[in-house]
Amino acid sequence: MMIAARFFAALLLLAIPATGLAEGLRGTGNLGLVIERATGSVLIVDTSAREMLGRVEGVGDLSHASVVFSPDQRYGYVFGRDGGLTRIDLLTAKIAGRVVQAGNSIGGAISDDGELIAVSNYEPGGVRVFDARTLAQVADIPATGADGKASKTVGLVDLPGRRFAFALYNAGEIWIADLSKVETPAITRLTGVGKLPYDGNITPDSRHYLAGLFGEDGVVHVDMWQSPLKAERILDRYGHGEEPLPVYKMPHLEGWAAIGDRLLLPAVGRHELIAVDTRSFAEAGRVATHGQPVFAVARPDGRHVWVNFAHPLNDTIDIVDTLTLKVIHRFAPGPAVLHMEFTPRGNEVWVSLRDADRVDVYDAATFAMKGQISAQKPSGIFFTARATRIGQ
Amino acid sequence: MMIAARFFAALLLLAIPATGLAEGLRGTGNLGLVIERATGSVLIVDTSAREMLGRVEGVGDLSHASVVFSPDQRYGYVFGRDGGLTRIDLLTAKIAGRVVQAGNSIGGAISDDGELIAVSNYEPGGVRVFDARTLAQVADIPATGADGKASKTVGLVDLPGRRFAFALYNAGEIWIADLSKVETPAITRLTGVGKLPYDGNITPDSRHYLAGLFGEDGVVHVDMWQSPLKAERILDRYGHGEEPLPVYKMPHLEGWAAIGDRLLLPAVGRHELIAVDTRSFAEAGRVATHGQPVFAVARPDGRHVWVNFAHPLNDTIDIVDTLTLKVIHRFAPGPAVLHMEFTPRGNEVWVSLRDADRVDVYDAATFAMKGQISAQKPSGIFFTARATRIGQ
Numbered sequence: 001m002m003i004a005a006r007f008f009a010a011l012l013l014l015a016i017p018a019t020g021l022a023e024g025l026r027g028t029g030n031l032g033l034v035i036e037r038a039t040g041s042v043l044i045v046d047t048s049a050r051e052m053l054g055r056v057e058g059v060g061d062l063s064h065a066s067v068v069f070s071p072d073q074r075y076g077y078v079f080g081r082d083g084g085l086t087r088i089d090l091l092t093a094k095i096a097g098r099v100v101q102a103g104n105s106i107g108g109a110i111s112d113d114g115e116l117i118a119v120s121n122y123e124p125g126g127v128r129v130f131d132a133r134t135l136a137q138v139a140d141i142p143a144t145g146a147d148g149k150a151s152k153t154v155g156l157v158d159l160p161g162r163r164f165a166f167a168l169y170n171a172g173e174i175w176i177a178d179l180s181k182v183e184t185p186a187i188t189r190l191t192g193v194g195k196l197p198y199d200g201n202i203t204p205d206s207r208h209y210l211a212g213l214f215g216e217d218g219v220v221h222v223d224m225w226q227s228p229l230k231a232e233r234i235l236d237r238y239g240h241g242e243e244p245l246p247v248y249k250m251p252h253l254e255g256w257a258a259i260g261d262r263l264l265l266p267a268v269g270r271h272e273l274i275a276v277d278t279r280s281f282a283e284a285g286r287v288a289t290h291g292q293p294v295f296a297v298a299r300p301d302g303r304h305v306w307v308n309f310a311h312p313l314n315d316t317i318d319i320v321d322t323l324t325l326k327v328i329h330r331f332a333p334g335p336a337v338l339h340m341e342f343t344p345r346g347n348e349v350w351v352s353l354r355d356a357d358r359v360d361v362y363d364a365a366t367f368a369m370k371g372q373i374s375a376q377k378p379s380g381i382f383f384t385a386r387a388t389r390i391g392q
Numbered sequence: 393m394m395i396a397a398r399f400f401a402a403l404l405l406l407a408i409p410a411t412g413l414a415e416g417l418r419g420t421g422n423l424g425l426v427i428e429r430a431t432g433s434v435l436i437v438d439t440s441a442r443e444m445l446g447r448v449e450g451v452g453d454l455s456h457a458s459v460v461f462s463p464d465q466r467y468g469y470v471f472g473r474d475g476g477l478t479r480i481d482l483l484t485a486k487i488a489g490r491v492v493q494a495g496n497s498i499g500g501a502i503s504d505d506g507e508l509i510a511v512s513n514y515e516p517g518g519v520r521v522f523d524a525r526t527l528a529q530v531a532d533i534p535a536t537g538a539d540g541k542a543s544k545t546v547g548l549v550d551l552p553g554r555r556f557a558f559a560l561y562n563a564g565e566i567w568i569a570d571l572s573k574v575e576t577p578a579i580t581r582l583t584g585v586g587k588l589p590y591d592g593n594i595t596p597d598s599r600h601y602l603a604g605l606f607g608e609d610g611v612v613h614v615d616m617w618q619s620p621l622k623a624e625r626i627l628d629r630y631g632h633g634e635e636p637l638p639v640y641k642m643p644h645l646e647g648w649a650a651i652g653d654r655l656l657l658p659a660v661g662r663h664e665l666i667a668v669d670t671r672s673f674a675e676a677g678r679v680a681t682h683g684q685p686v687f688a689v690a691r692p693d694g695r696h697v698w699v700n701f702a703h704p705l706n707d708t709i710d711i712v713d714t715l716t717l718k719v720i721h722r723f724a725p726g727p728a729v730l731h732m733e734f735t736p737r738g739n740e741v742w743v744s745l746r747d748a749d750r751v752d753v754y755d756a757a758t759f760a761m762k763g764q765i766s767a768q769k770p771s772g773i774f775f776t777a778r779a780t781r782i783g784q
Contacts (some may be wrong), residue, residue, distance in 0.1 A: 025483045030780050048463055048506065071440055071736070073421025075464065091417045112739040114440065160693050161757040180757075206693045213782055225695060225715055251660060260597060261653040261671070278655070301552050301782055303617060323617055344463070344745045344780035345540025346552055347504040365553040365572075374442040376667035387421050388777040390693055 028073040031090045032341070032383035034352065034359055035065045035078075035274050036376040039320050042078060043375055044090050047343050047383060048360050050371035054093030060084035060100070065380055066107050068134060069387035071114035076382065079108040086121055087135060090384070094115070097135045101128055108155075109158040112390060116179055118164045120156035127153055127166060129179060145171020147192045155200020155211055159224060167197035167211045174200070174211060174222055191344075193220045193231040204258050206391035208278060212238075212268070221281055234281040238267070238274065255295035259302035259322045262362055266293035266307075273307065275325060287325045290316050295339060298322075298363055302347035308337040317351065319367070329367055333360055338378070344385035352378035417524065422481045424733070424775035426744065426751055427457045428768040435767055436471060436482050437499075439735050439742070439775060444751050446485030452492070454669055455774055459497045461779035462524060463506035468774065471500040471522075477511055479527060479554055482776070489527045501550040504509060504782060508571055510556045514697040518557060518724035521571060536584045537563020547592020548601055549783050559589035559603045566603060566614055566623055568590070585612045585623040587608035596650050598783035600670060604630075604660070611657075613673055626673040630659070630666065647687035651694035651714045658685035658699075660770035667717060672782050679717045682708050687731060690714075691756055692738035700729040709743065711759070721759055725752055730770070736777035744770035 009293075017284045034043040041057040042125075053106055061082035065318035067282035068077050071284040075096060078086040084100035110117055110132065116139075133371030143151040151168035158164055174193050178186040195215025195367075201332045204210045209222040218236045222229055262284060263276040273287040273296055297306050305320040314336050317328040335355035342349045348370060351360045354377050360372040414461045422758075426435040433449040443465050453474035460469050467488060470478045475494035478487055495515035495736045500526065502509055508531075521531035535543040535558075543560035550556055566585050570578040587607025594601045594616075601614040614621055649656040654676060655668040665688055667742060669678040683705030687696050697712040711721040723755045727747035734741045743752045746769050753763040 025417070025466075027462070027464030027466030027483070029420055029776065030463045031463075046424075070419070071422045072419030074417075074419030091419070112737045114737075160691075160695065161740075202688075207652070207695075213397075260599070299552075303552065303599075343503045345506075345782045352395075384421060385780040388780050390737045 007122040016106065026091070028090060028384055030345075030384075031073065032381060033067050033076045033078070033090070033371075034350075034351075034375055034378050035062050035380040035382075037354070037379040038377040040080075041376065042076075042088060042150035043373070043378075044088075044093055044295050045350075045373065046360075047300075047348070050348075052373050052375075056088055056093055056095060057245050058095060059086045059088075059098075067380065067382035067386075068108060068110040068117070069266075069384050070086050070110070070381075073384035073387045073389055075132075076170065076384075077108065077110065077117050079105055079119060081105065081123065083119075083123070085117065085130060085135060099130070099135045099137075101130070101137070101277075105154055106152075106154055109156050109164055110387075111158055111162045111164070111179065112160050113162060114387075116162065116182065118156060118158075118177075118179075119135060120151045120153040122164055125150045125152045126381075127164065127177065129182065129185075130319060139179060139185055141177055141185055141187070143168045143173075143175065146189075147171055154198060154211075157200070157202045157206070157209070158165065159202075159206050160390060161220060165200070165202065165209050165222075167193075167200045167223070169196060169198065171196060172215075172319045174209065174220065176229065188229060189230045190219045190222065190229060192340070194218065194233065202257060202391040204389065204391060205261070208281075210234075210256075211261075225301070231363065232281075235265075235274065235276065235283060237283075238265070255293070255297075257298035257302075257305040259298050259305065262322070264296045264298075264305055264320070264322070268298055268301070273305075273320065285325050287327070289327065291321075292296075296320075297340045297342065297349075299349070300342055302343065303365070304328075306340050306349060308340060311336075314338075331367070332364075334358065339380050341383055344383065344388075352381055403538055404659060404720050405418065405423055413617065417602075418483070420482060420776055421736075422776075423465065424742075424773060425459050425468045425470070425480065425482070426742075426765075426770050427454050427456065427772040427774075428546055429454045429746070429771040429772055430769040432472075432478060433768065435765070435770075436480075436485050437742075437751075437765065440742070442740075442765070444767075448485055449481055450487060451478045453488075454771070456498065457773065458508070458775035460500060461574065461774075461776050462501040462502070463779055465776035465779045467504065468776075469509055471497055471501065471511060473497065475513065475515070476480075477509065477522060479525060480646070490534070491522070491527045491529075493522070493529070493573075497545055498544075500778075501548050501556055502670050503550055503554045503556070503571065505554060508554065510548060510564075510569075510571075511551075512545040512558055515579075517544045517562075519544045519548060520525075520554070521577075523573065526671075526753075531577055533579070535560045535563070535565075535567065537565050538581075539563055540777050546590060547599070547601075549592070549594045551594075551598055552724075552782060556594070557594065557614075557759050558603050559585075559592045559765070560619075561588060561590065564607075566588060566601065566612065568621065580621060582614065582621060582623045586610065586625065590643070593648060594782065594783040596783060600673075602626075602648075602655075607748065610749035623745045624673075627657075627668065627675060629655070642660065647685070647716075649688040649694075649697040651697065654714070656688045656690075656697055656712070656714070658688055665697075665712065677717050679712050679719070681710050681712075682722060688712075689732045689734065689741075692734055692736065696720075696756070698732050698741060700732060702771070703728075707728075725749065725754075733775055734771035736775065736780075742773050744773055746770060761776065 291309030
């Protein structure tokens with residue numbers, strides 16, 4: 001009965017035109033989601049065919065949005081600005097679950113076993129955790145700092161062993177939550193790490209957590225492999241710099257690039273990337289760029305880093321050679337370059353052009369254009385290969 | 393109509409017993425193949441459910457076998473010892489193409505765009521290249537060394553930009569083939585690199601290619617980011633060492649582990665791993681192990697390395713802490729541990745036990761057993777997440 005129903009469901013799919021998803025069996029390793037920020041919709045895309053397969057509407061306020069994927073690479077979890085957590089079925093182009101879990105959220109993560117979805121909230125603050133299949137809430141972690149007040153949380157990432165790390169914006173703390181027993185989360189608190197951590201991220205091996213500070217210069221570093229854990233300050237000149245330029249947009253710290261034993265971080269308020277040596281966490285050089293970097297995205301082999309910029313210089317992309325730390329190619333793909341996502345093995349890169357209502361696909365070796373996809377005010381691009389990565 | 397559809401669906405299901413694959417749509421990110429070396433068959437497995445979904449027979453001589461995957465993670469390409477190249481459809485558990493392309497082959501690779509399959513041959517030597525969909529031959533690269541003789545090829549890996557690297561066993565050369573124009577392969581030849589390179593591998597960022605030498609001590613290193621390319625000798629004591637132990641099995645050089653800016657290589661003929669610093673390519677320490685290492689496999693976050701051993705100590709696994717370079721856990725899962733494969737984000741690891749006819753699944757954080765799967769003389773285990781990696 002259940003099998004017959006599934007078979008019938010597959011037949012029904014044949015009635016959905018223009019999706020490319022009705023053909024029956026297909027793999028999911030070459031799929032992705034593109035956020036349409038103004039319309040609360042997402043596109044399902046095929047990175048091999050370089051085409052749109054379907055559109056899903058009713059995903060809420062996507063003016064800030066991010067996505068993680070289930071281990072089978074069938075479901076995408078969209079974290080919207082309105083506190084919405086939406087589970088999208090990429091094979092049927094349908095919403096397979098949605099909860100509005102808070103008043104205002106800023107991002108999420110999926111546990112290493114794929115079973116838990118954690119969401120970082122501005123309002124009411126804290127982190128809430130959901131069953132990845134049912135979206136039922138399974139844990140609530142209020143972020144009450146050493147000052148006794150509830151805090152917004154930012155920079156939420158997953159760690160091995162069903163753990164998550166995040167920063168408390170108001171309290172200036174970094175917490176690690178171990179959810180091996182989800183009914184009794186075990187929290188490790190690092191207090192007094194610095195004023196107003198506004199974003200955080202972890203290296204691709206999930207070892208080094210860094211949080212940028214809005215309330216003072218510098219960055220906080222936690223080496224997750226050390227015991228006991230401790231927060232240490234690095235890059236004390238990071239932030240406003242000697243002669244600050246106006247800051248048009250706080251750079252996403254998730255916008256850094258990791259290449260071998262170096263990180264390239266967007267410099268706050270400056271037309272530069274800062275190279276950091278991940279042995280010493282000292283500065284290892286700077287890259288002069290076209291504008292204030294927003295995202296610095298490494299080609300998967302690390303040979304090049306693609307960089308986009310804040311308004312008003314946001315029509316341009318710089319491509320940086322990571323051996324020489326020089327820009328080797330600069331071009332203007334179109335108005336409002338918001339995001340870049342490489343195919344998993346780095347042969348191509350997708351670029352969202354919000355004000356051109358278009359996503360362009362480039363060859364990552366020759367920089368030649370390979371394809372274009374129409375999209376309504378596209379912002380973030382997320383491919384299913386993210387399901388294979390830790391520290392998302 | 394509906395009754396007929398149900399009846400037809402039921403009939404279809406009856407024809408495919410015990411596969412779990414007939415239920416219709418499913419993602420492919422959590423699938424894998426297990427080689428059954430004695431019976432020329434492969435199992436299709438689900439890493440989330442920790443179960444077997446189906447068996448495919450007729451895959452030829454799998455006494456030495458490896459697998460790469462298509463970008464959509466639907467198809468696995470099995471390279472057999474008999475020169476067979478078999479395309480397996482993981483969603484239907486059927487052979488979707490097979491050619492016996494040479495007399496004796498040793499491995500293969502898939503181009504970064506997923507369009508070309510390259511196979512490294514002992515007999516007649518050289519590398520042959522096939523269309524990934526049709527398995528039609530599209531290029532033949534005879535490996536004729538500077539000595540004018542045809543050579544066996546080993547250590548074939550993919551590089552960005554539709555390129556492949558491999559070593560010429562007889563000629564002592566390393567070649568890089570650029571197949572951007574597949575009808576006219578462009579070959580870069582590094583000659584006189586050392587005697588009898590028996591295996592080669594590349595770091596996960598596809599930058600550093602290393603080949604082990606059978607004919608002399610030491611290892612050859614090529615930094616693929618430098619121009620012009622050159623081969624340099626490193627680890628001059630690598631190989632037989634001061635007081636050599638009998639070598640029961642040449643370690644697979646693909647059996648190394650890459651962790652941050654270090655590699656852990658199996659030491660030939662010794663009960664040790666050698667740590668190599670990937671800035672200097674100098675030795676950075678040794679790890680004393682239970683036996684002669686065959687595979688050293690890094691947990692995806694690099695915190696631990698799991699090591700199996702050559703006969704007669706092949707019932708044991710050592711788990712090495714990569715910060716301290718000490719064995720922190722040693723256990724004997726069963727007779728003839730042949731291979732280990734981590735789930736993509738490293739929460740679990742699958743271990744093949746040839747002489748127990750079984751694959752065991754362990755929790756990679758607690759080392760607790762999570763499941764067991766029956767298999768006929770299992771050897772290699774390959775998960776579809778390999779489709780997302782360069783330098784396979």
